[in-house]
Amino acid sequence: MPTNTSGRRKIATSIMLVLMFLFADLAHPQAVPDWSKEELEEPHVVAQTTYSSYAIKDTAIDSANPNTNYGNEETVDLGSSMTGESKILISFNNTVPSGEMVTDANLNLTCGIDPIDIAPINIYVSRMKANWDEANATWNNPDTSMDWEFYGAEGESDHGDWEPPFYGYANNTFSIDVTAIVQDAVINSRSSIDLLLAASASTYECHLSESLVVANRPTLEITHVNGTHTNGATLNPNFVEDGAALMNPDVFKLSAATNPTLSWNESNGTDAQIQLSLSRDFKADEDDTWYYNTQDNSSIFTLGTNEGSMVVPTGHELSNSSSMYYRMRSIDSAGTIGQWQTGYFHLPGHNVTENGSTGYGEVTITFDDLGLIDKTIEDTYVDSNGVAKNSNMGTDGTLTVGSSSSADQYGLLRLNMDDIGLHANSSIVSANMVMTRDSYSGTAEVSYHVMENDMWTENGVTWRKYDGTYYWDDGGRIPSMSVGNFEGDQASSKIETDITVAIQNWIDKNNDAIAAGDSPSKTLELMMVASTWGIDETTTQSVNLCTTDSLTCTQPYLEITYDWGSNGPPTIPTHTSPSNGHSVWNITGDNLSGNTMPTLEWDGTISWSGDLLLELSTDSEYRNIIHSFDTDTTSEFTPSDGNWSISAGDSLDTGVMYHWRLAQLDSSTMHHSWWATSSFLVSSLQSEYLQDDEHRLRLSHGNATTAGDAPSCEDTYIDSGTPSSNYNGEDEMQV
Known part of the structure; x- marks a missing residue:
């Protein structure tokens, strides 16, 4: 007992000494941290709600069975195969309360594939615009006695832009980002959130709301917070003129920029998303993983005040001989996603030779050897003779340039110069338009003239109308200085015409336009004539030249010899x-x-x-x-x-x-x-x-x-x- 009492006294004494030392420290002000008012206040907590809901209707449409409805099926196919394509239509109630902003939204879709056929799947989602009925929708029709704009809900009035792809693999519940689509529904106060799903690379079997396994039914998971959406941030792409070639400006031999810098300005957002594709609808099997955003890929982005840029990283190179579509959008500080800003550019596949003795670059360009979606050379002719005034010759294998006392035939050429990607500081040493003569009659003195009208269309133009709809005068001819000429009855059937001054002037005028803040020209239009303006012809002469549609003789091509380093x-x-x-x-x-x-x-x-x-x-x-x-x-x-x-x-x-x-x-x-x-x-x-x-x-x-x-x-x-x-x-x- 005494021993226990003594122990308790020692413990009490020790505790007392510790407390004394602590109170002594607290008596000194420097012993207390200098807490700010903000640190002493309660932390600001943003209240957010995540809500999950089941679909109110869903079905599939299948091109292999275009009149079949799948509204009562437990599972349906999603994807494309040798037999056709299958898509999923699905709708949810808009459960986001008024005064709330969506920060995140994901569609949970359970899909699978036979292990023997296992392969990745690329899933694309867009907003479904058209009304459709679960019990009647098919590939051919959204409802009884109704039509899609295009079969398979492929029209612009059927659905909106495809979101960047979700890459799935094996049997799984895929969580697909649909934030932008849900935000758009909330901003526009839509009562439902309507989705169209398509896929590529392979075909998976996916569960619908009729699935007997409740956990496999599609759900939409939305996270929202208090606040009101704006219309989203904006930006302005400024790295290339729409439809122009994107080139390496520091390489003498013409070469496309396969790791280009994509830039923008006039931005009022804090983040950005960029996607590249080989398809104008951004849904192509051949696409690489060309989707980037500032949150997941911050190392390849450079952000400044109201501007930014991104370099396509090594390993993601774009391909020569291709036309690329791009789109970018901005995200504001509250997380609202803006609208896509879309355009396209070319990556021409040049084969340039550097002349060993002169150092000049030499390149030959045909209408299709750059590997682009556009023809680099377009050609046709118009005829004032009788019923030919109303005829289009855009698919003819030859074009006629001629004149007589009663009629004229004018050749039309369009060079899509911005497809070529010539350097802005190029000096054109020579430029020859090379055409092959198929036949001739008389002595046609043919001259080339730069045209003012750049709106004529190869497969629409006639003597009376420049695009098959809108009229022009005199077959589009407006007197202008010649920029080249040849004799139709020359000895050789290979006709080479020097148009150097026309090509050089196109470059110089574009440089002036860019310096002035104006849009540069994309094309150079040339007219070939065999008569002098204002002078009546008394004889008949003509020459027939092979066109880009010819199957029997050499098609036209352009030979350019260039240097660079010119100061203008x-x-x-x-x-x-x-x-x-x-x-x-x-x-x-x-x-x-x-x-x-x-x-x-x-x-x-x-x-x-x-x-x-x-x-x-x-x-x-x-x-x-x-x-x-x-x-x-x-x-x-x-x-x-x-x-x-x-x-x-x-x-x-x-x-x-x-x-x-x-x-x-x-x-x-x-x-x-x-x-x-x-x-x-x-x-x-x-x-x-x-x-x-x-x-x-x-x-x-x-x-x-x-x-x-x-x-x-x-x-x-x-x-x-x-x-x-x-x-x-x-x-x-x-x-």
Whole structure:
């Protein structure tokens, strides 16, 4: 007993000493942590609710049995096989209370496959837009006496965008993310959440709500919190012009960017999702795992203020000779997913040769060898002759360029230049359009002209309509300078036409558009003609050329030789005299007569980085060029001389409106500037002496030229009795 009492006293004494030491420490302020007000407050807890519900209706549709309904089946197929495709339709009540935001939503679907056939399955989900009946929906119809927009609910009015794929494997309950679809239903106050499921790679058997095993029935699990959804964050893709080639800009040989950087700006979100696909509906068996987001793949994303970018990682390379579709969307700080921003780009499969002696790049391009969804070269022709005015020749194996006293045939070419992906700093050393002649008649002098109308369609255009619906005038021909020419009756059936200046100008104009913040051009349209505008033909001539649809002769192709490193086009020379459109005169004893040996002047003080090109023609389209000079090879004049006087041996004809154009060719980069054009008239008129200092020059409509086009006189009259009538074309005027 004493021993026990002594022990208890020792214990009590020890406890007392410990307490004394603790209270002594607490008496010092530095012994207490410096807790902030926030640390002392109760933590803010976001209350969230997760609710799971069963489907209110579900069924399947099967292309192999297009009129069969599966609304009472326990299990159905999902996927595609040799015999057809099967999809699942499923609906749930929208159970999200008003004033709540969805943060997460998953469709739980139990599926399986025979172990002998085991393979992965790619499951795609989209919002079902069309109404359908569980007891009557089939591949062909959503309900009795109703139709899908397209069989299998494939129309845009049948369903929305496919969500990125879910990758499943083996017998399992798949948890498929449908957050974006459920958020959209809540934002738009829909009473139900309607889903369409499709799959690729293999076919699985999936349970529906009729399954006898309750645990295998489909469920929708939604997590929501207090708050109100916005319409979601936005962003603007800015890494490529839609439909253009995406290239490696730092590699001389044209090559596609197979690990490209995908970027965006104007974003008001905190996260982003990006998907790439070989299919415009983002549902292709051939797709790699090309879905990325900033939460699961943060290492490949770079995020800034209102902008961001992502690099396609090594091992996920895109393929040359392919057209890729992309889409990206932004997620705001509350987790609301925005709308997809979608586009596409090309990865052309080039085979470029670097010339060992010149260092130039050389590439040949046919209409289909780049491996893209678009034809790189499109071709057809239009015909003014009779019923042919309303005929489209877009699938013909040959095109005709010709002219006669009663009809014209114009060839149309479209080069989808943005498919090629030429460098922005390219100098086009040469560009030849190569076509094969199938036959010819007479002597067709054919010239190429850049077209203003880029809306004509290969399989719709006619002489009267540029797309089969909307009208244009004169088969689409608007007078413009020629950019190349050939003789239809030349010895060789292989026709090579130099269109270097047209290709170079397309690049230069696009660079200017981009610098100005405008959209660059995607295509270069060319027209081939065998007649001169405004001149009546008296003979018949034509040439037939093989097209991209030809099965019997060589199809057209484009040969380009290029360099790079150009700082832009050289300065375009400027005309100074004669004044554009004015006459040039001789004065003899105060009488006027047309000057057949005028001096042509330009500004010789501009910046010259190469040679001057000068051409003189009898027509505004430069089809009949009578003088052509390149100061690299001529001794007639130098660029800085600023003038060329026409000699007696080269004297011009009276009664002709002449046209002359100037360009500069950079001697180091071979960069060809665009042409500057001007005109002057060598009049056939002569003034006559009357008396003293009086002289007379008689002018009437067209009497100064042999073509009757200058001077151009206009007259009409107006009548107060018929104030809305126009009398142009009347033989007489009433005064």
